[in-house]
Amino acid sequence: MPVSETEISRRTVLRYGVGAASAAVLASTGLLASARPAAAVVTADLHALNGDRIMIDGLVVPVLGFGSTGERAEIPGGILEVQVGDTVELTITNGTTRQIGLAVPGLPGVQSTPIAPGTSGTVSFPAPATPGTFFYVGTIDGSVDTGRALGTTGALVVLPAADRRSVDALYPGVRQLARRQPLFGTLQGATIPATFVQERTWLFAELNPATARDLAGGRVALPSDPEPEYFLINGISGMLAVEDPATFLAGAAGGLGRPGDSTLVRLVNTGRAPRSVHFHGNHFWVLSHPDTPWIVGAFKDTVRVPPGTAVDVLYPMETPPDSFPLTQRAQKYVVHDHIEMAETASGGHYAGGMVSEVVFE
Amino acid sequence: MAGGLVPIDQNRPADLTQAAHFGHNYPEAAPETPGRVQPDAAFVRKVFNDKLEFSDGQDVEYWTFKDPDDDKPFPATPIRVRQGQVVHTTVEPSINVHTIHHHGIEPSTYNDGVPDTSFNVGSRYTYQWRASRAGTFFYHCHRNAPLHVQMGMFGYLVVDPPSGPGTLYAGGPQYDVEAMWATYDIDPSWRVYSHAAGEKDAIAERTRLNRFRPRYFTINGVEAARSLDHPQTTVRARVGQRILLRHLTGAYFINTVLFPGALRATVHMSDGEPLPAPVRLPMNRFVSTTAERYDVILWPNVAGTHTVTYQFRHWLTNALAGTATAHVIVT
Numbered sequence: 104m105p106v107s108e109t110e111i112s113r114r115t116v117l118r119y120g121v122g123a124a125s126a127a128v129l130a131s132t133g134l135l136a137s138a139r140p141a142a143a144v145v146t147a148d149l150h151a152l153n154g155d156r157i158m159i160d161g162l163v164v165p166v167l168g169f170g171s172t173g174e175r176a177e178i179p180g181g182i183l184e185v186q187v188g189d190t191v192e193l194t195i196t197n198g199t200t201r202q203i204g205l206a207v208p209g210l211p212g213v214q215s216t217p218i219a220p221g222t223s224g225t226v227s228f229p230a231p232a233t234p235g236t237f238f239y240v241g242t243i244d245g246s247v248d249t250g251r252a253l254g255t256t257g258a259l260v261v262l263p264a265a266d267r268r269s270v271d272a273l274y275p276g277v278r279q280l281a282r283r284q285p286l287f288g289t290l291q292g293a294t295i296p297a298t299f300v301q302e303r304t305w306l307f308a309e310l311n312p313a314t315a316r317d318l319a320g321g322r323v324a325l326p327s328d329p330e331p332e333y334f335l336i337n338g339i340s341g342m343l344a345v346e347d348p349a350t351f352l353a354g355a356a357g358g359l360g361r362p363g364d365s366t367l368v369r370l371v372n373t374g375r376a377p378r379s380v381h382f383h384g385n386h387f388w389v390l391s392h393p394d395t396p397w398i399v400g401a402f403k404d405t406v407r408v409p410p411g412t413a414v415d416v417l418y419p420m421e422t423p424p425d426s427f428p429l430t431q432r433a434q435k436y437v438v439h440d441h442i443e444m445a446e447t448a449s450g451g452h453y454a455g456g457m458v459s460e461v462v463f464e
Numbered sequence: 465m466a467g468g469l470v471p472i473d474q475n476r477p478a479d480l481t482q483a484a485h486f487g488h489n490y491p492e493a494a495p496e497t498p499g500r501v502q503p504d505a506a507f508v509r510k511v512f513n514d515k516l517e518f519s520d521g522q523d524v525e526y527w528t529f530k531d532p533d534d535d536k537p538f539p540a541t542p543i544r545v546r547q548g549q550v551v552h553t554t555v556e557p558s559i560n561v562h563t564i565h566h567h568g569i570e571p572s573t574y575n576d577g578v579p580d581t582s583f584n585v586g587s588r589y590t591y592q593w594r595a596s597r598a599g600t601f602f603y604h605c606h607r608n609a610p611l612h613v614q615m616g617m618f619g620y621l622v623v624d625p626p627s628g629p630g631t632l633y634a635g636g637p638q639y640d641v642e643a644m645w646a647t648y649d650i651d652p653s654w655r656v657y658s659h660a661a662g663e664k665d666a667i668a669e670r671t672r673l674n675r676f677r678p679r680y681f682t683i684n685g686v687e688a689a690r691s692l693d694h695p696q697t698t699v700r701a702r703v704g705q706r707i708l709l710r711h712l713t714g715a716y717f718i719n720t721v722l723f724p725g726a727l728r729a730t731v732h733m734s735d736g737e738p739l740p741a742p743v744r745l746p747m748n749r750f751v752s753t754t755a756e757r758y759d760v761i762l763w764p765n766v767a768g769t770h771t772v773t774y775q776f777r778h779w780l781t782n783a784l785a786g787t788a789t790a791h792v793i794v795t
Contacts, residue, residue, distance in 0.1 A: 177473035379753035400740040427594035443610035451671035
């Protein structure tokens with residue numbers, strides 16, 4: 104099989120053909136391209152829907168997802184972008200046979216009255232006063248865990264009332280903490296750039312088909328300890344996540360110790376296990392961490408993302424510093440969860456799980 | 465401009481089943497190293513198998529790398545170089561096909577040792593790279609990584625500053641004694657798998673690399689019951705000396721590392737870079753997941769045997785599954 108040709112053509116099709124619309128959305132980075140001077144009321148529609156999802160090996164698994172329209176469940180739900188201080192008003196239309204509510208782990212103020220099957224309701228809550236990364240989850244018959252296990256999740260991004268690509272606006276004080284060694288002991292390497300060029304949001308989720316069937320069939324309590332069999336980034340895995348334009352990173356390298364198309368990556372973990380996310384090619388700056396403040400501002404190659412939380416990192420896209428001769432050509436590197444079970448699909452197929460790619464163009 | 469919902473699952477191809485075999489069409493090769501130069505440091509690593517023995521009478525097979533002159537180490541023979549050196553790591557798999565990924569080292573794709581983006585090494589390949597930063601790294605096989613890393617195919621990779629061992633990084637703290645303690649948990653049931661289990665025929669063969677249920681919990685392959693005075697899990701120092709612990713989580717379960725207060729544990733680096741500031745560990749503990757490294761300086765002010773306790777917590781439930789220990793004997 105002519106591997107490289109197939110890969111290139113598939114990637115090209117996905118990026119410039121089928122994926123053109125989503126690539127365009129990413130290019131404008133959503134609806135909040137520039138900050139508003141004042142807080143506002145942000146409205147959005149979420150349609151809770153039953154559906155199914157074809158896994159990478161062809162297995163069809165039931166899901167319950169939030170569609171942006173009433174047409175189909177989306178896995179994951181859309182990225183909900185708001186600004187600090189906004190009032191968020193979500194209209195949830197329940198197209199399922201279950202009671203659907205909404206929760207945001209880490210924001211105890213988000214409380215919703217469950218919405219009965221076949222009806223609509225509004226969930227209103229104040230956005231936090233400081234920027235941050237969260238996820239929303241549909242409670243199913245009162246259970247957050249059931250929503251997480253069935254894919255009823257999406258990212259919630261709270262943006263600053265200033266340039267959304269400003270590191271200082273998003274993560275006040277972190278640039279002042281940043282520290283790294285001079286490269287080769289002499290050449291001073293750049294620390295965190297003041298602004299980044301692009302952003303990605305990665306929503307990690309685990310899926311066990313037997314559990315999903317049980318839960319979709321009406322069971323609420325999760326079995327005690329079934330290992331997940333699929334490990335998803337943004338609802339897909341393996342080669343699909345590698346080739347997904349909403350997921351993989353691509354850009355130009357800067358130079359030795361100089362950032363290029365630096366990329367903010369929001370690592371959002373909706374699963375039960377922590378993730379140990381490892382980027383090849385570059386170290387990355389830890390911009391936020393939910394339980395270990397002393398690694399914020401560190402330049403790491405692997406970071407733990409506790410379950411139910413988010414870690415934001417900045418991948419500088421410098422020329423890979425240990426290449427010799429120093430590479431000037433296009434390169435590609437994998438990014439993956441290093442807790443190796445999560446790199447599999449179908450209950451054991453490597454590398455069909457949580458893996459994507461960084462392309463230095 | 466209002467905020468709102470940005471859908472990301474609307475324009476994907478309808479058929480998501482075309483690409484199940486990411487990584488399984490890569491070639492097996494033994495090419496010349498591109499741009500090969502005379503190195504400043506060179507290492508050869510061969511692959512061998514042996515067994516680890518436990519106090520319950522069981523033994524467990526492992527595979528790892530070794531220097532040709534080394535006996536049968538576990539984990540793999542360390543690689544140690546100095547910052548700025550051009551390094552050659554030559555892998556001669558001899559048993560099946562493997563790769564070496566230098567974790568935390570960032571070379572060209574061709575030298576990164578990831579079969580999915582380059583190739584598996586059949587008979588021999590020399591990885592060429594230059595050590596840009598000092599610190600604690602490790603190397604491991606990246607072919608069929610869930611299985612091959614669990615089988616033990618990893619070892620330390622230490623980059624000293626140009627001044628050599630004794631200093632953590634240029635301008636960084638100094639140390640008198642060094643310990644390299646890697647956590648490693650073992651699921652004996654994975655020993656039935658072949659080198660290729662988890663690749664193409666994983667589904668048909670019912671490979672279960674998502675089901676990790678370890679029975680042994682070790683530091684460097686040594687269980688708690690045998691850890692005291694074992695050279696792999698015990699270091700000796702005098703009161704007032706600084707002991708550098710180069711921590712690596714090689715385990716797949718989650719580690720909580722607990723230090724006695726008398727060791728006055730301070731973390732200086734992680735993953736080969738200094739932290740924003742050295743941290744005297746809150747509660748004398750930290751949490752670490754697979755492949756993370758932490759460089760901790762222990763500075764005991766009391767004589768005695770100080771035991772560091774490593775908890776292994778279930779990756780899904782966080783329940784305590786096992787414990788390993790290592791020791792600092794201070795006189």
